[in-house]
Amino acid sequence: MELRFIVTPFSFYMEQIAIYLLAINVATFVTYGIDKWKAKKAKWRIREASLLLLAVLGGSLGAWLGMRVWHHKTQHKKFKYGVPVIIVVQLILLGLSLWK
DSSP, rough: OOOOOOOOHHHHOOOOOOOOHHHHHHHHHHHHHHHHHHHTTTOOOOOOOHHHHHHIIIIIHHHHHHHHHHHOOOSSSHTTTTHHHHHHHHHHHHHHHHHH
């Protein structure tokens, strides 16, 4: 007896989205850590707009974790309030896209 997994276009699409979200969140988390390291070493920094763009592009959970783990950008209002708002908006959009 052979087991076959049926790959529907929807499941393939969801798998690709999950891979993208994992990658962008890991990249965002690491980027926040690199920027924190550069801040401590007084080196060239990553622009705040770039850090926020990574969150908007799907890396909001990675940004939030990066802020917590690296203790980075936690006092900046753009990040302190902006990243949680981005997370909420993305969760609402995800819920609406899955709701049929």
